Amino acid sequence: MTTIVTGSNRETIERARRVTAAERFDIGTRFGSVFDSAVGSWMRDVEGRRILDVTAASGALLLGNQHPAVVEAVVRSVRDHGVVYASTITPQRIELAERLCERYPAGEKAVFCKSGSEATTAAIQIARAATGRDLILTAGYHGWFEWQRPYRNMGYDPRTRVANFGYNETALARYLDEFGADVAAVIITPEPAWFDVAYHQRLAELCARHGVLFVIDEVITALRWGPRGLNGSGGVRADMITMSKSLGNGHSIAALLGRADVLDYYDAAGIAGTYNRELTPMFAALAVLDEIADGSVHEHCERMGQALKDGMREVLREVGIPAYVTGPNMMFDVVTPSEQLSWDIYAAAYEHGAWFEDSGTQMVTAAFTQSDVDHALEAFEKGARAVAATTDIEPGELSEELRLGFALDAFGGSPHDTPPVLARIEETVELMARRDPSAGTSATAVTG
Missing domain, CATH: 3.40.640.10 (Type I PLP-dependent aspartate aminotransferase-like (Major domain))
Known part of the structure; x- marks a missing residue:
């Protein structure tokens, strides 16, 4: 039986850097954890730290990791069918x-x-x-x-x-x-x-x-x-x-x-x-x-996404960071005055146990509970306040120019x-x- 040996997050990342990792995609645009298990929307890294995934694994998950019905279907497929x-x-x-x-x-x-x-x-x-x-x-x-x-x-x-x-x-x-x-x-x-x-x-x-x-x-x-x-x-x-x-x-x-x-x-x-x-x-x-x-999964995800979206918008308003928070509840965008500012906020939130999508598009899974939303918002608020305290941010509304700049950079949008x-x-x-x-x-x- 093969045994997977890991060290600390830092040691494991260095090991990956030598043999497999791309410097930007795998390391530079990620936070500092290497994960080896996940249940629902919670991930556990090689040091045993639990972190909430607010990206739905970049949208790949709808029901969450280790959902019983999916696990049973996959096991049945391999065991009974090949x-x-x-x-x-x-x-x-x-x-x-x-x-x-x-x-x-x-x-x-x-x-x-x-x-x-x-x-x-x-x-x-x-x-x-x-x-x-x-x-x-x-x-x-x-x-x-x-x-x-x-x-x-x-x-x-x-x-x-x-x-x-x-x-x-x-x-x-x-x-x-x-x-x-x-x-x-x-x-x-x-x-x-x-x-x-x-x-x-x-x-x-x-x-x-x-x-x-x-x-x-x-x-x-x-x-x-x-x-x-x-x-x-x-x-x-x-x-x-x-x-x-x-x-x-x-x-x-x-x-x-x-x-x-x-x-x-x-x-x-x-x-x-x-x-x-x-x-x-x-x-x-x-x-x-x-x-x-039966529609219950989407009804639940809509509620959780709405609570998360509204909460993030309110946090940014209270902290004094101009932002544009919009989109469907299950895949909404959060735009701040700069990509660097967003990255700094999400990196700080990661230190408090939540992994947000650094591109700004946040997604929930059916595994999200209200306590998960509360945890995400608490981590986000702590991160936003820490960054705002050390960053010169001009108050007010996010300008249309910055919104369009985000759209152009993120997905090539030039609608005007x-x-x-x-x-x-x-x-x-x-x-x-x-x-x-x-x-x-x-x-x-x-x-x-």
Whole structure:
């Protein structure tokens, strides 16, 4: 039996630094603990310290760690059924696909993979194969693959044939007017703290008028913008949606749902993968769907999220730190005058036993209790007061300029038609007009 030997947090981080850790992603943007167990929303590090997770493991958890129904489903999967087969089709895959297609209006067929990055990439490859067109228009973060890495920069990348419209409606309308016949799909990640349902409905209608596929990247929002995401709870039409986080309650699974006549092109798009057929996360996902079926999980999470959101807003008001706290209760944003100030507050709160998301988006799980909310707010208040006492902070409301600056830095949001944005739109149109059509896809278009 293998024994995992650990030392202190510092020693374990140094050990990781030598053999596996990225300096920024794994160390620089994290706090000082290495965890080796978790129950519900509480984590325990290698020194035995318990810390409350206020990020839902970056959104991966909906029910919390070691949820009994998910644990039982996973154990039953491995013990009674195995892990993966030679065949790609299993009863569990069929059942999961049927239930997701019943749950989300966009769903007629479903394709499964292991991560959100894979699901969004599958979506654009299928869109290109189904339409025979090469251009992709995008806004927001869709994962770490090459085609979308410049997600913060409005413009056009000739290597990937992807144009980022930065959530700007003027830009999207212009690009579709100029190049709609060559656009395979528009894919957007909802930022519900910044753009409402009506905004997304306008985008969906614009795509429909131009005959362009509209894809909503609901990797996070599918189970956090209400129980059925922007597509279901919000009633926003889509030709395809992606989902992943929370679906398997931490187990690695993602789904692409959409029109059957479009998803039938996934052979032509080359979508494959040995581990896309893995049984264990499908059992976990079916258990999650069972647990949330009666609506009580989302009702509870909404209450806990509302209490946490209101409490954090009040703490910042009392301490005298300008802030913008907004968004759905299950995934709200907290914006302060600077990224550094936010980091300092969350780092100080960590010292009092709560791990907040340093990017500002906080998420609860169904394991949260009122005492957990109270603990998070107590840690947050202690951290905010400690930072405010040693930092020169200008009182008052958070300016619109700072709000827009946060949106631009966090997810490439450039929604206002300022002169620089309008100039960038024109530059992008010129670049797209000069692109080499022969570099595009050679896939056969949909014929009906």
